[in-house]
Every structure is written in structure tokens, then in C-alpha cells.
Amino acid sequence: MSEDEKPAERRRMVRPPTGGTAAGRGMGQKMKTADTKSMSSQQWIKRQLADKWSERARAEGWRSRAAFKLIEIDDRFHLIKKGSRVIDLGAAPGGWIQVALDRGAAAVAGVDLLMIEPIPGATLLQADFTHPGVD
Structure with missing residues (x-):
């Protein structure tokens, strides 16, 4: 680079973040x-x-932040009808099961390789849903 050429000036934030981390998030909790x-x-x-x-x-x-994703999807497309039957494959930790029950599903089943803590009103199965013997 010659002396006549100046390096591009870095853009700086207009205001530095107030509190939290540089990413703008809260400080959180100590582990x-x-x-x-x-x-x-x-x-x-x-x-x-x-x-x-x-x-x-x-x-x-809610058991997971994913519950908000299903709520948003259901608000837009109205997938979960009152009295419907729902199967959640890969269900752990159970956030989507909670939403399905909350939205009026009559029967909800959840299947996952991981153990899922019981959810009143749902049938939960710890199994590999790709295995032919799982029913």
C-alpha cells in the first residue's frame, strides 16, 4: 500500500452498549x-x-424456547385444531408437546431417544422411532 492510499476507516458503534455484554445480552446467572x-x-x-x-x-x-416457534407457526397456519391427534418425533424436552396440549389437541404422543419428564395428558415413549418395532 502506498502512502497516498489510506486504509478503510473502521465503522464504530454510535453508542456503546449499556450493561450486559458486548453482544447486548444480559449478564445472566453464575454457574x-x-x-x-x-x-x-x-x-x-x-x-x-x-x-x-x-x-x-x-x-x-415452557420446557424449551422452541415452544415459541410452534406457537408462532400455529398462529400463522392454524395447524393444531381442537381435538386433533399429534405425534412429536424427537420430542425431548417436551416444549412442543406442551404447546399442542395447550392449543387443544386431544391426544399427544411424544417419542425420543432421551427420557422425557412426564407431561400430564401426553403419552411419552423413550425409543428410536426409526426402528421398525416401535409402535
């Missing part, structure tokens, strides 16, 4: 068992604790 977790696990947990949707899901009693 109690950080010493037993890998660095990537610690970072994932910190992101989850600081995430506004995860925080809102915990506050409203």
Missing part, C-alpha cells in the same frame, strides 16, 4: 458447577442462561 464442565459446555450454558427466549420460556413454564 455453580463450572469446574466439572468442558469449556464448550460452560459457554453453551452461559448463552442459555442469558438468552431472552430461554429466560421467557422458564418464566412462563
Whole structure:
């Protein structure tokens, strides 16, 4: 680069963030068992604790932030009708099952390789739904 050429000037933020982290998120909560977790696990947990949707899901009693995705989809396309039957494949931790029941589904079944804590009104199965013997 010659002396006549100037490097492109970096754009700076108009206002620095107030509180939280540089990403603009809240400070979150402190982990109690950080010493037993890998660095990537610690970072994932910190992101989850600081995430506004995860925080809102915990506050409203949903099992996962994914519940808000199904609510938005159902508000737009009206997929879950009163009295309908729903199967949730890959159901853990059960947020979509909760929404289906909340929206009036009469029968909801959830299948996952992971154990799902019981949900009143839902039939839960810990199994591989791709296996021919699962019914």
C-alpha cells in the first residue's frame, strides 16, 4: 500500500452498549458447577442462561424456547385444531408437546431417544422411532 492510499476507516458503534455484554445480552446467572464442565459446555450454558427466549420460556413454564416457534407457526397456519391427534418425533424436552396440549389437541404422543419428564395428558415413549418395532 502506498502512502497516498489510506486504509478503510473502521465503522464504530454510535453508542456503546449499556450493561450486559458486548453482544447486548444480559449478564445472566453464575454457574455453580463450572469446574466439572468442558469449556464448550460452560459457554453453551452461559448463552442459555442469558438468552431472552430461554429466560421467557422458564418464566412462563415452557420446557424449551422452541415452544415459541410452534406457537408462532400455529398462529400463522392454524395447524393444531381442537381435538386433533399429534405425534412429536424427537420430542425431548417436551416444549412442543406442551404447546399442542395447550392449543387443544386431544391426544399427544411424544417419542425420543432421551427420557422425557412426564407431561400430564401426553403419552411419552423413550425409543428410536426409526426402528421398525416401535409402535
